[in-house]
Amino acid sequence: MAQAAAIGGAFEERGASRGGGLARRRARIAFLLCLPLILLVLALVIYPAFYSLHLATLNKSMTRFVGLANFAFLFKRETFWMVVEQSVIFAVGAVVFKALIGFVLAHLVHRLPQRGQRAWRGMLLVPWVIPPAMSTLVWWWMYEPSYSALNWLLAGMGFAPVPWLGDPYWARFAVILVNVWYGAPFFMIMYLAALKSVPAELYESAEIDGANAWQKLIYVTLPMLRNIIAITVLFSLIVTFANFDIVRILTAGGPRDMTHVFATWAFKLGIESNDIPLGACVSLFMFPILGIAAVFILRDVHRRSRELAGVAA
Amino acid sequence: MLRPEVAAPGAVKVASGDLRRQRRWALWSAYACLGLFCVFFLAPPIYAFVTSLKTSQEIAALDGNPWLVRDPTLANYAALLGSSTFLRFFWNSVKVAVIVVAVTMVIATLAAFSLARMRFFGSTVLATGVFLTYLIPETLLFIPLFQIFTWLRDLTGIEFINRWWILCIVYPTLTVPFCTWILIGYFSSIPKELDEAAIVDGASTLQLLLKVFLPVALPGLIAATIFAFTVSWAQFLYPLAFTTSIDQLVLPAGIVTNLIKGDVFNWGQIMAGALLTAAPPVLIYAFLMDYYIAGLTAGATKG
Numbered sequence: 309m310a311q312a313a314a315i316g317g318a319f320e321e322r323g324a325s326r327g328g329g330l331a332r333r334r335a336r337i338a339f340l341l342c343l344p345l346i347l348l349v350l351a352l353v354i355y356p357a358f359y360s361l362h363l364a365t366l367n368k369s370m371t372r373f374v375g376l377a378n379f380a381f382l383f384k385r386e387t388f389w390m391v392v393e394q395s396v397i398f399a400v401g402a403v404v405f406k407a408l409i410g411f412v413l414a415h416l417v418h419r420l421p422q423r424g425q426r427a428w429r430g431m432l433l434v435p436w437v438i439p440p441a442m443s444t445l446v447w448w449w450m451y452e453p454s455y456s457a458l459n460w461l462l463a464g465m466g467f468a469p470v471p472w473l474g475d476p477y478w479a480r481f482a483v484i485l486v487n488v489w490y491g492a493p494f495f496m497i498m499y500l501a502a503l504k505s506v507p508a509e510l511y512e513s514a515e516i517d518g519a520n521a522w523q524k525l526i527y528v529t530l531p532m533l534r535n536i537i538a539i540t541v542l543f544s545l546i547v548t549f550a551n552f553d554i555v556r557i558l559t560a561g562g563p564r565d566m567t568h569v570f571a572t573w574a575f576k577l578g579i580e581s582n583d584i585p586l587g588a589c590v591s592l593f594m595f596p597i598l599g600i601a602a603v604f605i606l607r608d609v610h611r612r613s614r615e616l617a618g619v620a621a
Numbered sequence: 622m623l624r625p626e627v628a629a630p631g632a633v634k635v636a637s638g639d640l641r642r643q644r645r646w647a648l649w650s651a652y653a654c655l656g657l658f659c660v661f662f663l664a665p666p667i668y669a670f671v672t673s674l675k676t677s678q679e680i681a682a683l684d685g686n687p688w689l690v691r692d693p694t695l696a697n698y699a700a701l702l703g704s705s706t707f708l709r710f711f712w713n714s715v716k717v718a719v720i721v722v723a724v725t726m727v728i729a730t731l732a733a734f735s736l737a738r739m740r741f742f743g744s745t746v747l748a749t750g751v752f753l754t755y756l757i758p759e760t761l762l763f764i765p766l767f768q769i770f771t772w773l774r775d776l777t778g779i780e781f782i783n784r785w786w787i788l789c790i791v792y793p794t795l796t797v798p799f800c801t802w803i804l805i806g807y808f809s810s811i812p813k814e815l816d817e818a819a820i821v822d823g824a825s826t827l828q829l830l831l832k833v834f835l836p837v838a839l840p841g842l843i844a845a846t847i848f849a850f851t852v853s854w855a856q857f858l859y860p861l862a863f864t865t866s867i868d869q870l871v872l873p874a875g876i877v878t879n880l881i882k883g884d885v886f887n888w889g890q891i892m893a894g895a896l897l898t899a900a901p902p903v904l905i906y907a908f909l910m911d912y913y914i915a916g917l918t919a920g921a922t923k924g
Contacts, residue, residue: 338735352762353794356766360761360765413658426910441855445891452888457668497914497918501914501918553857571758594761595761598756598757
């Protein structure tokens with residue numbers, strides 16, 4: 309009985325107050341239902357995140373507080389600045405190409421007759437479905453210097469063989485290429501879903517006004533897709549910035565540490581060289597980008613949850 | 622349809638024929654462009670498949686087209702499926718994935734039900750927080766988590782590092798936030814009249830959830846399940862950092878650390894292993910593509 313009454317409270321949002329006791333009991337049930345989630349997030353996300361701040365201030369054997377000495381040590385190392393540079397190049401370069409390719413693909417698929425779209429979409433999303441660690445292995449094999457299938461194709465077209473992973477700059481290109489290959493389909497799917505939600509009338513009236521394809525793109529499609537483009541780019545920037553699998557498997561940071569990104573370098577220092585505080589230090593540099601993203605996303609989510617609340621009430 | 626009735630049918634026909642030719646040309650160029658991208662996207666898996674059918678001798682021979690196979694053999698697959706190491710990895714992966722999916726779905730469903738329908742102090746903050754949690758990458762957390770588990774071992778005497786089940790503890794941090802977010806969206810789209818009717822009929826909270834919400838939000842549940850499974854199946858960093866011995870490793874990390882040893886690469890087996898590892902998520906995708914895509918796009922397009 310009491311339980312039924314408590315659920316009855318589910319409708320109380322509009323009825324405001326039908327006795328504070330009921331509302332309180334209902335709120336307690338609601339809170340209990342969320343408790344596992346809250347505990348999980350507190351114990352395994354929030355706490356570790358703050359714990360890494362603490363770890364970053366310890367010495368290597370974690371026995372002594374050294375303040376910001378770890379950071380000072382990092383700033384003096386050339387490798388650190390190389391990692392910063394490569395992380396930015398990797399993330400920005402990959403996201404730009406993923407977004408562009410995804411945008412073009414979404415348009416091409418959207419233009420096809422309805423019944424053909426499924427098959428094309430299905431094929432184009434395959435890179436996203438394969439576990440990235442496994443597809444990176446395949447890329448590694450395609451880049452392999454002596455048996456490289458890619459160099460074989462290049463030779464067939466009359467180009468000289470490329471030292472894909474042997475030369476630092478080619479290696480930087482190679483890791484970005486794999487990331488673009490893996491991530492572009494995700495952008496395509498997002499943009500395709502968004503394109504489908506643009507009302508056809510907008511294009512029709514633009515056409516009546518004499519707009520050409522380019523003008524329709526600039527004045528109808530882009531404004532309508534602005535939000536989704538912003539949010540996918542932001543998400544992807546975070547994920548790409550924090551990417552680990554691709555660099556780890558393809559180059560493990562080499563040649564000459566020039567392909568290390570924050571995640572792989574943190575792994576190398578923290579887990580492989582057993583210097584946990586220094587590793588924690590390095591991974592903390594992923595926070596700023598997260599912070600910036602969080603501000604933008606919070607704005608969006610706030611609007612969204614207000615809408616949700618609007619629906620619920 | 623009305624066009625033939627326009628005053629100058631001839632002129633219109635020419636114009637529309639022109640337009641049709643233009644459209645057809647645009648369509649064919651779209652097909653050509655998409656075809657090129659398909660080649661780019663599908664070349665790696667196809668090349669992996671071709672290599673997996675080759676013997677080591679054929680791979681080592683530098684003559685001929687590497688994209689073709691002369692004497693196809695299933696020996697690489699047979700060797701993997703007959704190796705206790707690979708089967709061990711596979712079995713560990715299955716255990717981890719099943720447990721993670723179950724845990725994720727229970728936590729996410731309860732929380733989403735509460736956040737979509739009920740209010741309590743801080744519930745809107747929590748809904749936002751869940752979403753932000755999803756954005757915290759695992760590469761930020763693996764070092765503190767590693768240290769926490771070492772610390773817990775010293776405290777309790779239980780070994781956490783290098784046990785496969787540790788993955789069941791850490792993977793939910795990757796799956797639960799997004800699954801909760803998807804399910805909040807699905808649950809809020811259920812009309813309130815439905816639960817009102819159920820409650821008038823005397824349903825309890827539990828019955829409301831089990832008999833009304835779950836069946837109605839089934840597509841959302843499937844999408845969330847697929848997401849949780851693919852994430853836990855593909856995770857690479859945590860197993861690489863937390864597990865090392867052969868009997869505790871799961872698939873992607875196991876393949877990378879164990880099939881690649883020393884200077885001799887058995888590429889045929891590595892490629893066969895990569896394909897076998899990719900098979901479960903790819904099969905799920907092939908059969909449940911719409912749910913898979915719904916799960917992907919749910920995060921961003923709702924709102």
